[in-house]
Amino acid sequence: MTGRQFLLGVDIGTSSSKGVLVDAADGALLASAVREHTTSTPYPGWFEHDAEEVWWADLRAIAAELGPQADGRLAGVCVSGIGPCVLPTDGSGAPLRPAVLYGVDTRAQEQIAAQTERFGGERVLRRCGSVLTSQSAGPKLEWLREREPQTYVATRRWYMASSWLVHRLTASGGRPGAYVLDHHSASQSTPLYDLRASAWIGDWCEEVAPGLQWPELVHPADIVGRVSEDAAAATGLPAGTPVAAGTVDAWAESAAVGATGTGDLMLMYGTTMFLVNTVAEPVPDRRLWSTAGVHPGTYCLAGGMATSGAVTGWLRDLTGAGYAELTAEAAELPPGADGLLMLPYFAGERTPLFDPDARGVVAGLSLRHGRAHLYRAALEGTAFGVRHNLEAMAEAGGDLRRLVAVGGGARELWTRIVSDVTRRPQQLPRHTIGAAYGDAFLAALATGLAAPGEIARWNPVEETVEPEPERARGYEELYAHYRALYPATRETVHALAARQRGDAG
Structure with a gap:
């Protein structure tokens, strides 16, 4: 000692x-x-x-x-x-x-x-x-x-x-x-x-x-x-x-997994979903956030969904079932949750829509659908939201070479669905506890007990989640419907949001 x-x-x-x-x-x-x-x-x-x-x-x-x-x-x-x-x-x-x-x-x-x-x-x-x-x-x-x-x-x-x-x-x-x-x-x-x-x-x-x-x-x-x-x-x-x-x-989470080099993208699974891509120079785009990075002289292109884990938590509380039970049931269902599609905008949406009056939508409900269908649709809806953000980042000039998953929500089924939907592999480091671990590493940097590159030794990649081609193809049509569903329902959900605020007659 x-x-x-x-x-x-x-x-x-x-x-x-x-x-x-x-x-x-x-x-x-x-x-x-x-x-x-x-x-x-x-x-x-x-x-x-x-x-x-x-x-x-x-x-x-x-x-x-x-x-x-x-x-x-x-x-x-x-x-x-x-x-x-x-x-x-x-x-x-x-x-x-x-x-x-x-x-x-x-x-x-x-x-x-x-x-x-x-x-x-x-x-x-x-x-x-x-x-x-x-x-x-x-x-x-x-x-x-x-x-x-x-x-x-x-x-x-x-x-x-x-x-x-x-x-x-x-x-x-x-x-x-x-x-x-x-x-x-x-x-x-x-x-x-x-x-x-x-x-x-x-x-x-x-x-x-x-x-x-x-x-x-x-x-x-x-x-x-x-x-x-x-x-x-x-x-x-x-x-x-x-x-x-x-x-x-x-940004502390990005430090936790070493996703701070140009071309790295940290995908944070939490109450909200957050994406941080390190880029060589600022690339301002009105659909995203261009920010300073963790380390001096670095820049990031970032996106964030207003809800993700918050929706799964809502379903957990609503159904009275635990995450393990819901995940096991949802894993038995096919991609597309037997014809169910969810917009996960339960608290408005941040990037790339920037619409505080967006609201959650569940399309395709029938009497045959149960809690497992809703849970899988929530995971898939957030995965579609991730893909929407990644596409906006690429169009803005982002540099998306390596995706690293982190956060308490980085569970097997969810990460697999995200990789299938986005057609991108995700690296999972040894420690996915997230920002607190990144804080400890920042403290090590501050006190001279570690150098930036040593995070690879502290927290090595232990698994890579690869997209499965057949499932990925199956999500293409669903993603097109996801992108169409928001503009098709925007006027209605805006009116409902106004009622929720109490400013509609």
Whole structure:
């Protein structure tokens, strides 16, 4: 045991938080912990987290469970989280309201339209890498200023999940902790960050959110502080432990599996499905997000579906059956779920549609269909959504040479269906626990205990899921119907979405 050092990675997700304790020498996973939590939806289209009761409580619980196992030899800690989020705080970092979550929260539609007109849609795309959508942080800051002015008047800082937890870990004696944001997270803060210049756009920041302090820009693997005495007392982590900046969860996941080289694509199976393709230069496209990468000087083309694992979780809860049971039943069915087709837009859709009023559609239902059919149709629907995104990426100039699957949803049936639908192989690494493991690796980079290329030794590829030609051919016609179903039902689901909001007669 002499000389061993350990790294703690923690990821704050939409519906749960995960932590891992890793041996710094070889990336061996020594222990893991999970904490479930709820997401508040006070109004249709709103998704929020209480930062103290969700983010900080989960970090404290995970640190208390895993930290003692390091036996005082914790070399570093790194936290990632859902993003981009908007958490307004006072000057000391105390939250003033629950955090507004990422693209699943669609409240700021008026502000998206207003900022697009004010700054110019094409100009925003060229300068920031993405058009303004529900994924953008800027409109949500302006929503706060316009709709909750009393809160905004008191606001001095704003954080995302990872950056606020960095603040909490480094705050001491009533003094605020580090106020930083990593370049990747900032690049999702459209229209506030210039992608090529790697800097805040000062005049646009002041126009969107006047009077706020702006966080210092850093990289995910930069050490930005140390665990304070106060944080040590709250978490059990050793005071003085280096704290890395961290980043948005999907990009931490790409680091976890080494999908950070040009031509790599990380496919994250989670509550939402996320795709991150590393490219040589920014390739802005209005259907996708062009962002900064994990490592300095890298860029990404990214896509994200609003729901994927969330739909399978909904079916699990609705039917009362567990995932293993549903998966086994669905695996017995043929491709196409005996004539069932699902649009998985249960919370609107992000890329490449950017339609917050899209809704789920199940077509072809008959009395012979049961829960297994619905479950398989959900898996296939998300696979069709992945293919739609991959096609948009290729058309935009993406570089899709290698697909790596990661995340808690990377189960055998689902990955096989995705490979059959997309006709692309997927590599499965040894550890698919995801962002928390990537956080541990970022902590290793930050503390000099690993170099970027060493992730291949930490987390080698152990399996490749190949598409099966006959099944792949069988999905071609179904994919064509999938693509046709959205425009055929768009007017109807938009009217239904309006009723759900209560703004239709």
